[in-house]
Amino acid sequence: MAFKRNNAIPKEIFFDGKMNIIWKDGVHTVYDYWELRTSCPCASCVDEFTGEKILDDSTVEKNVHPVESAYIGNYALEILWSDGHDTGIYTFRKLRTGYPHETLTVN
Numbered sequence: 001m002a003f004k005r006n007n008a009i010p011k012e013i014f015f016d017g018k019m020n021i022i023w024k025d026g027v028h029t030v031y032d033y034w035e036l037r038t039s040c041p042c043a044s045c046v047d048e049f050t051g052e053k054i055l056d057d058s059t060v061e062k063n064v065h066p067v068e069s070a071y072i073g074n075y076a077l078e079i080l081w082s083d084g085h086d087t088g089i090y091t092f093r094k095l096r097t098g099y100p101h102e103t104l105t106v107n
């Protein structure tokens with residue numbers, strides 16, 4: 001597999017109006033809260049069989065933000081959102097390449 005698994009490990013995650021991840025290899029990615037919330041991969045937001053999105057983005061408030069977050073093992077991040085939604089598990093692998101994000105600096 002071409003993907004380097006070791007790169008998909010965060011060194012630091014912080015929240016400053018957006019979610020920031022500094023990866024072990026120095027890459028810094030930034031995620032808009034609303035975009036991340038509406039990209040939630042859980043079974044009540046996305047049909048787990050068809051992959052079709054169930055969540056209606058317009059029902060998510062623009063000021064949605066994380067209230068709490070926790071690592072799940074060394075492969076994912078669980079986020080409790082201000083709208084009470086807490087079933088989304090964001091894998092580091094998908095955070096690195098799949099969810100909408102901006103890359104700030106690459107060392």
Ligand SMILES: [Zn+2]
Nearest residue numbers: 040042045088
């Ligand atoms: Zn969800």
